[in-house]
Amino acid sequence: MSALSGxxxxxxxxxxxxxxxxxxxxxLRVEALHDVNLTVARGEFVSVIGPSGxxxxxxxxxxxxxxxxxxxxxxxxxxxxxGHTGLVAHMPQRDLLLPWRxxxxxxxxxxxxxxxPDREARALAQLDRxxxxxxxxxxxxxxxxxxxxxxxxxxxxxxxxxxxxxDEPFGALDALTRGEMQEWLLGIWTELARTVLxxxxxxxxxxxxxxxxxxxxxxxxxxxxxxxxxxxPREREMTTSPSFVEAKRTLLRxxxxxxxx
Amino acid sequence: xxxxxxxxxxxxLRDFGPALLLIAGLLGLWEVVSRAVEMPDWxxxxxxxxxxxxxxxxxxxxxxxxxxVTAAAAGYALAxxxxxxxxxxxDRWGLARRAIYPLLVTSQTIPTxxxxxxxxxxxxxxxxxxxxVVALVCFFPIVVATVGGLRAADKEMLDLVRGMGASDRQxxxxxxxxxxxxxxxxxxxxxxxxxxxxxxxxxxxxxSQGLGLYLLRASNSFQTDQVFAVIAVIxxxxxxxxxxxxxxxxxxxxxxxxxxETAR
Numbered sequence: 001m002s003a004l005s006g007x008x009x010x011x012x013x014x015x016x017x018x019x020x021x022x023x024x025x026x027x028l029r030v031e032a033l034h035d036v037n038l039t040v041a042r043g044e045f046v047s048v049i050g051p052s053g054x055x056x057x058x059x060x061x062x063x064x065x066x067x068x069x070x071x072x073x074x075x076x077x078x079x080x081x082x083g084h085t086g087l088v089a090h091m092p093q094r095d096l097l098l099p100w101r102x103x104x105x106x107x108x109x110x111x112x113x114x115x116x117p118d119r120e121a122r123a124l125a126q127l128d129r130x131x132x133x134x135x136x137x138x139x140x141x142x143x144x145x146x147x148x149x150x151x152x153x154x155x156x157x158x159x160x161x162x163x164x165x166x167d168e169p170f171g172a173l174d175a176l177t178r179g180e181m182q183e184w185l186l187g188i189w190t191e192l193a194r195t196v197l198x199x200x201x202x203x204x205x206x207x208x209x210x211x212x213x214x215x216x217x218x219x220x221x222x223x224x225x226x227x228x229x230x231x232x233p234r235e236r237e238m239t240t241s242p243s244f245v246e247a248k249r250t251l252l253r254x255x256x257x258x259x260x261x
Numbered sequence: 262x263x264x265x266x267x268x269x270x271x272x273x274l275r276d277f278g279p280a281l282l283l284i285a286g287l288l289g290l291w292e293v294v295s296r297a298v299e300m301p302d303w304x305x306x307x308x309x310x311x312x313x314x315x316x317x318x319x320x321x322x323x324x325x326x327x328x329x330v331t332a333a334a335a336g337y338a339l340a341x342x343x344x345x346x347x348x349x350x351x352d353r354w355g356l357a358r359r360a361i362y363p364l365l366v367t368s369q370t371i372p373t374x375x376x377x378x379x380x381x382x383x384x385x386x387x388x389x390x391x392x393x394v395v396a397l398v399c400f401f402p403i404v405v406a407t408v409g410g411l412r413a414a415d416k417e418m419l420d421l422v423r424g425m426g427a428s429d430r431q432x433x434x435x436x437x438x439x440x441x442x443x444x445x446x447x448x449x450x451x452x453x454x455x456x457x458x459x460x461x462x463x464x465x466x467x468x469s470q471g472l473g474l475y476l477l478r479a480s481n482s483f484q485t486d487q488v489f490a491v492i493a494v495i496x497x498x499x500x501x502x503x504x505x506x507x508x509x510x511x512x513x514x515x516x517x518x519x520x521x522e523t524a525r
Contacts, residue, residue, distance in 0.1 A: 066420050066423070085426055092417060092421055096417055098418065098435075099516045100442065109435075110425050113422075113431055114426070
């Protein structure tokens, strides 16, 4: 392996070093993130769990370049991402489908903004993989919760970025749909070989999907990092395996300490 | 298919039934009272008399209705186009907002009755002054609604699309403008109900044709039944215009119609 390719492989897809973020609410300075350090390697699936309101979404907004940190470094593919939009594909917590656009028109928004030709054909070819076959011309209000999330996911994938930031994409779904969507996401991830930074407050979801899981504390700092020792492809039965249960115990204990504080 | 028709019919009955019943009841009461009290016709004619005189006048009303509708529609169209252009300017430039908005609100305190004769002095008794009165009356509600609508776009939605790399112009065309459509349509509905009244008032101050002129002649000669007949025609025209805007809204913005449906 040459030195160059060795370096490229070593450059993390996402790296945060000493990141602080504050915002003002009704005249009060609130610190959302406190000295956050995090790396996601290329092709890795990393989750961040933590109590609600601990700054997980803030962190994704910083990486996406929508907001700026008050201190620290943020790099995407080794280049500073502070204030730079469009380096990663960000899927916020709400699906935010534009209500005046059909499924297809929503899906092609990214390529449309860049003026790419053939975008509709590309989106159409993906529709059945995203479980949206026959709904190309349906407006968002006609879709079920799961379909809306998949449409938002298709829009995110069609942004053609190597790194996906997914903010609780399945938070609003019922347990059954949620399980199906998790398996479906892993399929897409394997097939497309993307890097994923996934935010959730569901411990089992984080373990089932990820290579590594970070725990974020209430004061907005990374307090724990757990590597998940499970083979790929993941199967549902693994959720009862000893290493799954062990990881769950460690993560739950860490989370519980947060809620009891 | 048949069941679908029945359920649509039932829904319409539920939506419009109560209002129709109330109107019918009030008309019946009016009929009974005016017959019982033996009110003179020039003071308050019974609904049946108004209906009869409407029947007599109907062939004569045609050209007057046409004149009024022409003025109302042309003025409305003029107001719509200029209101949207001005609203976009107000939204784009803070200076424009600070300069124009107070003027716009002040202009609304000037009564149409005072403006109409002025416009007649400046532009004569043709179609133009009527169109201008209608445009002035319809302009304000559309501007205010459009300016509000352009500011109403979901902040997270704007963040998302900006995060995808959209320029300011793309944000305006692809997010803020479509997000404003439901507001624009509500403004257009209010303006639609003003437009016919605006045209009638303008015709009042001087015209060779139009419902306003007809109304003036009828009241000057104490043909009270004719006055009521014209009032009914004006009301029906306004409702028809309102319905047209509603229909256009459903076609242009099908997503809002569906939202109303589920909200019911």
